[in-house]
Amino acid sequence: MEAVGGAAAILQLIDVALKTTAQVYKIYADFRDAKETHKRLAREMRDLVRVLHQLLDVVLDSDPDEPKSRHPEALRDMLEGKDSIVACCQEDVVKVSNLLGEVPSISWPVRKRKIDQILSNVASTRAQLSLAVQTQSMAIVLDIRRTLDRHSSYMRQHVExxxxxxxxxxxxxxxxxxxxxxxxxxxxxxxxxxxxxxxxxxxxxxxxxxxxxxxxxxxxxxxxxxxxxxxxxxxxxxxxxxxxxxxxxxxxxxxxxxxxxxxxxxxxxxxxxxxxxxxxxxxxxxxxxxxxxxxxxxxxxxxxxxxxxxxxxxxxxxxxxxxxxxxxxxxxxxxxxxxxxxxxxxxxxxxxxxxxxxxxxxxxxxxxRGAKVDQDIAAYIQERIHRSGEMQEWTGEDREKVEAQLSEMAGGMFRWVQCQLDSLEKCIDSNQVDETLASLPPDLPSTYERILVNLDVKSAARVRDVLVALAFARRPLQVGEVMDIVSISITDYPRGKKSGNTVYLNQLLSLCSSMVSISTSGSGEKKKQEMRLAHASVKDYLVSEQLRNGPASAFYTTPGQGHLLMAAKSVACLLNQNDVSEFGPHTLGEVPFLQYSALNWVHHARDANLETNRGSLDDLIFALFHRDGDAYINWHRVTGRHGPATPVEGYAWDIHIRDGSKLIDGGRPCPKERLLNGHQIDRPLHHALQWNLWRVVQRLLDAGHDPNGYSKGNRAPLHYGVLQRALESMDLILDRGGNIDIGDWIGDTPAMFCAYKAKDPVTMEWLMDRGASLFPVSRRSGSLLQCAAMEGDPDVLEVILRKKPLNVSPDIGVDHNYNEIADLATPLQCAAYAGNLACIELLLKYGANVNLAKGKVGTALHAAGASGNLEAFQLLLERGANPNAVNGQYGSVLWAAAYGGDRECVRICLQRGLSIDELRTIRLFPEKNWPDLSDEERDKLMSEIIRNAGDRYCRDIFDAARSGMTSRVKAYLDGAEDRKAELEKKHDIHLRTPLSWAAAGGHIETVKYLAMEGANLNVWGRGLETPLEFGCLAGRLDMIKCLLALGARAEFRQAGKYRTAVVCAEISGNKELVEFLKALEDDRTVTFEFEGQTYEHDGDKGYKRKQ
Missing domain, CATH: 3.40.50.300 (P-loop containing nucleotide triphosphate hydrolases)
Structure with a gap:
């Protein structure tokens, strides 16, 4: 079929229909007073023209050279020839036009009967043409979906x-x-x-x-x-x-x-x-x-x-x-x-x-907006009525009235039309259709109001719970979770219980009407049904002033009240799990809302902190924290030992409840008393501080909880408080005797914790205003200023410098002998060593001496060179650092830079001049200065200087392993009296072996050498971490593959372990590593590649090279 011929036939019929419509308007100047038949005729002509325009678009969009776009035979038959549907319809419309213009010799009742009969034929033809358009559009949609499926399949294959x-x-x-x-x-x-x-x-x-x-x-x-x-x-x-x-x-x-x-x-x-x-x-x-x-x-x-x-x-x-x-x-x-x-x-x-x-x-x-949107809406109304089983029982007149009035009142809002059709579908007779059309709400808020005010009191409470839960949940809720929310009572203190009534989903959906919807997500085993608010405007309405001041005000909520309800429902759900012995893997299936509750209630509770109308929330939280040890334990069995701040969802669940009774302690049942009072899981007061639940903090302190008590990780409540800027709760701790300078297990004070972990200047100002000291020393961080300069945010450091006592110098040094920072004495040295440029600038602004030589490293320039931080090295030189300073263990700045290993730092030093005597000590080109050397000679000289520096200043095998200096590791082993003892030596607060240091640093060649020399690949540190787990903490995927290829134990989840490989990987934040470990754990047939070789699982032996 030629597009031009088909279009011409359609245009002829459109012309006749429009002329007939004009004829009606000409006969009746005031169309509102027209007889019902004339109104029907005008509506039918209008709808016919709309369908014809849609059909015209289909025809004109065709490409005769593209086979896929050619119209099927059925469409050709409708448009071509004198017996085609379009031609017959044109004849009918012409007959109607003639009847309208006939002389009064034929009475109106006779003409009316004929017109009504012809209009029925026209309506039938319009329906066929509309179906043809939909069929052709559906073919296009199916073709689009096939394209999408191909696109989706390609994307998912690539991603997965x-x-x-x-x-x-x-x-x-x-x-x-x-x-x-x-x-x-x-x-x-x-x-x-x-x-x-x-x-x-x-x-x-x-x-x-x-x-x-x-x-x-x-x-x-x-x-x-x-x-x-x-x-x-x-x-x-x-x-x-x-x-x-x-x-x-x-x-x-x-x-x-x-x-x-x-x-x-x-x-x-x-x-x-x-x-x-x-x-x-x-x-x-x-x-x-x-x-x-x-x-x-x-x-x-x-x-x-x-x-x-x-x-x-x-x-x-x-x-x-x-x-x-x-x-x-x-x-x-x-x-x-x-x-x-x-x-x-x-x-x-x-x-x-x-x-x-x-x-x-x-x-x-x-x-x-505009006519095109209105046409889309009209087409949607027609299709919706056509698909509706309820509306198909209606008379043609009722359907026409609904189409006409909704099209006229839509105002460009699909959503408004959808809601009105939802309501009209429930009409049981023509009178009710007329009543509903007569009282259509003018906008979306009024539509929602009408739905809510028609609910009875008992139903209204359940519907409100559903709407508020869906509006403020942190993710889409599954149907089972919503049903749990509806059935949980939060007024049955001290424990929230299910109401005992069975809630029926279809009836609940009927009550919620157009305000909620159910969709399916995922596929296969991951397929699930989710319930959501039907549109963003529903949530807008729930928090609107129009609802607050209207007849449905009982449904009004604020974001704070919404989060309060979700927190209360969640805690009540947890309180139901009040028996350790009955709690097992089956519980998740029995209580769909449980996992959401465990992972999210603290977030909702924190977001509800400013609400003054608290309901039963604080009573429920206090019951969970203070009165019900079993429910508190079971909560941690869902989230993992780290709690909801860093949940380990699937893995923690399997580890902690796989025996179906109690947590595991080295393969033995672990007493509840130890779980609650020892360091197995966080104490309640610490959780309350971490999420700034100050009302609960007050009650726990009144009940005797220790404001300085240590929890898992040997940290005090104040350490947890700084993580979430829990200032109100921290004030309560200090009022009850809390020590603002209390140290954790390695001596970090809350202020240090704020400096390197929270990095929050507001919390730091709060701590300084309340007397946080600059002088405590941590085995990890040194002093507070050192910690802030080395790892902190410049805004945090500026608070400390601004708030410090006037008589305290920014060059304050604290003598200590702890770990890597033992050589760094001043804050400026720490900032230079870490390459923290903003902190270097701040310290200099507040009067730090750029050339102060103190401690083992020398000056700040020595520190920047020793760590290989080129940008810090250059910045200090720009700010007046002396490149010729000779201080500390390295002597000259050149040797510090050489030990740091950055060739550009070494080049800068050499370009500034090096005496012939110093060159002779290197025994390369003894008669030449730097300017006299060729590029090749310069590269060779720098390499030799860097190698010499490693030999000179590497202090022990740990230093060599941490820096990846394999040759020095070999030298220490060769010089040791007991080679095995040297390999198994443990060092620092974590009790790391040389292999553990190398693994954490990502030095694969050093790890391979140590393994070849017989180092234990599965040795435990202080927290029972193996080298594999130290590598996981550092987030180093290639290192983990290396260790597995070398024969490290492939048990990623061991009972009784403080931190498993998967947990360590999650702490590192490297999700790629987490997925790698999970894949190996879930399926022992999974292989991996390392250095061009494929490795497969070999039972208890771990992994071996695939033959």
Whole structure:
């Protein structure tokens, strides 16, 4: 069928229908007074014209040279020939027109009967044409879905392949597939296809730049974004261009942060292009060098921009900017991305002032409103009525009335129409349809209000619990979890109990009506049903002033009250698990809400701290912390010994309850008293401090809990308080005799803990104002100023310098002999050694002496050289450091730099002049100075100096192993009286062997040499950590593969261990390493590659090279 012929037939019928409609208006000047038949006729002509326009779009979009786009025979038969449906319909419409114009010789009742009969034929024809459009649109949709399935399959195969799975697990991008799938399931075929024909979109598609699609709440923006994504994927599937899509989601905290957008982008780009994948690998490697840390936002942005450059064109679709919890950061990211030359960026959001202001100068806005949106809504209404079993029983007149009135009142809001159709479906007769249409609410808030005010009192309480839980849960809740929430009572003090009534899901959903929805996520064994709020506008309504001041005010909540309810329900759920002996792996299946409760209640409780109307929450928490040891233990058995701050979800569960009765203690039952009173799990007061639950802290102190008591890890409550800026709780501890300078097991005070772990200037100011001392010394950190200069944030260091006593110098040195920092005496030396440039600048600003020689290392310049920190070395020279200083154990700055091993630092020293006498001691080129040497001679000289420095200043085998100096390790072993004893020596607070030091430092060659010499690969340190676990703590995947290949024990989870390999890997933050260990543990047939060889499991012997 030729497109032109089909289009001509359609246009002829449109012309006749429009003329007939005009004829009706001409006969009746005031159409509101027209007879019902005339009204019906006008509506039928209008609907016919709408369907014909849709059919015309299908015909004109065809490409005769593309077989896939040709229309099927059925569509050809409808349009071609004198007996076609379109031709017959045209004849019917002409007959109607003639009847309208006939002289009064034929009475109106006779004409009415004929017109009604013909209109029935027209309605039947319209239905067939609409079905044809839907069929053709469905074929297009199916083709799109096949494209998506191929795209999804390719992406998942790439992301989940054994070689790539670990790195994508480390990146941890949100699962945008679920969001796209859910949007497509709701999408009416054909919706939004008009957008691609607008001048603005066509220009954006052909030219890099930004386009902002703005729309009111409920305007169908997410559906529109899915239309754009599917269209782009279809059009670019044979090109080298990339399509990236990201969804912000109000119901999922992991999809509300600005970083989640960047993680999504780089993950999708890396899965499509090997160069982009290499950029991701490089990012991971740089973070691994920082011991498995997650990338900062700036690093993610830099990597994303680099990955975008790997494609000729990149189309990025970002939906729901307004649902991002870090909108300022996100808009800054958008601003940076807009400078990428090959990027086509489309953004969808509500037209909010902050977004409009940020985008106005750089982004073309296209509002989602107008006739095309109205046509989409009308098509949605028709399709919804057509699919509804309830509405198919209605008379044609009722269906027409609903179509007409909803189309007229929609105002561009798909969501409003959906809610009205949900309500109309429940009508049982024509009168009720008329009553519902007569009282349609004007907007979404009024719609939600009508749903809620019609609930009875008992049902209202349950529905409120469901709505509030779904609005403030930290992730989408599964259906079973919601059912548990509804059935748990929080007023049955001292223990929350299930109500005893069975809650029926379908009835509950019926009560919630249009305000909640159920979707399926995952597949196979991971498939699950999730319940969510049906739209972001529902959450907006729950916290709105309109609800607060309206007739449904009982449903009003604030974010604080929402989190309070979730915390109370969660703690009540935990209190139900009040018997250690009955608690086992089966419990998770029996109580779906249990794991969510265990991992999230403290977060909800913290977010509810400012609420004054507390209900029973504080009573429930106190009952968990003070009165019910079994429930408290079982809580930790779900989260792991580290509690909800660093949960080890699947692994901790299996370790701690696999016997179904009690925690394991070296293979023996562990008494509850030891668990509660020893250091097996954190004490209640410490948890209360960590999450700043100050009301509970007060009650625990009143009940006799020790304000200076040590918990797991030998830390006091104040150490936990600094982690979350728990100032109110910390004040209570000090009021009850807490020691502000109390040291933990290695002497770190709360202030030191704040300096290197919390890095919070507000908490540090609080500590300094209350008398935190500068003089305690830690075996790990030295003094407070040393700790802050070496590991802290410059803002924290500035607080200490500003608040310190006037008579205390910034050069204050504390003599000690602890670990690596034993050589560093002043804060400036510590900052230089760590390469902390901002702290160097601060210390100099506050009067630190750049050339002060103190302690073993010498000056700060010696310290920078000894650690190989080139930037710090250069900065100190710029600030007046003396390169000719001769101090400390290294003597000259040159030898300190040579020991640090940075060739550029050594080069700088040599360029500044070296005497002939000093050159002769090296015995290379004794008659030449540096300027006289060739480039080759200079490289050779620097290498010799660095080697000599290692020989001169390496103090023991631990120093050599920590620095990866294999030759020095060999020299120490060769010179030892007892070679085996030298290998097994233990050192420092962690009781590490040379092998453990080398493993933690990532020095593979040194580890291989020590193993070859007979070092014990499975020796335990103080916390029962083996070299494998020290390597895990450092987040070093290659080192773990090396140790396993050498024969290290492959038990990643041992009963009684303080920190297992998996736990250590999780502490490091290296998710790639975590996934690697889990894969080996879950499936002993899994192999791994190391240095070109494949290794397989060999029973108790660990891993061996595959033959």
């Amino acid at each position: 392949s054994e070689s790539n799975k670990a790195i994508f697990a480390w990146l941890n991008p949100p699962d945008v597939w679920e969001s796209l799938r859910n949007a497509l399931q709701k999408r009416q075929p054909g919706t939004g296809e008009w957008l691609s024909k607008t001048p603005e979109f066509e220009y954006w598609q052909g030219n890099p730049g930004s386009l902002w699609l703005s729309g009111m709440p409920g305007a169908g923006k997410t559906i529109m974004s899915s239309t754009i994504v599917t269209s782009l994927l279809t059009e670019t599937q044979t090109s080298a261009s990339a399509v990236v899509y990201s969804y912000f989601d109000f119901s999922n905290e992991s999809q509300q942060e600005a970083q989640s957008f960047l993680r999504t982008c780089i993950a999708q780009l890396a899965a499509k292009n090997p160069t982009a994948y290499d950029i991701l690998v490089g990012l991971r490697n740089r973070c691994s060098e920082a011991q498995g840390q997650q990338p900062r936002l700036e690093e993610l942005l830099e990597a994303t921009v680099a990955a975008l450059g790997c494609f000729p064109q990149v189309f990025v679709v970002v939906d729901a900017l307004d649902e991002c919890s870090e909108r300022g950061k996100l808009l800054n990211i958008v601003k940076e991305l807009q400078s990428v030359r090959n990027l086509h960026l489309v953004l969808l959001s509500r037209p909010e002032q902050e977004i409009e202001k940020a985008l106005s100068s750089s982004t073309k806005e296209l509002p989602l």
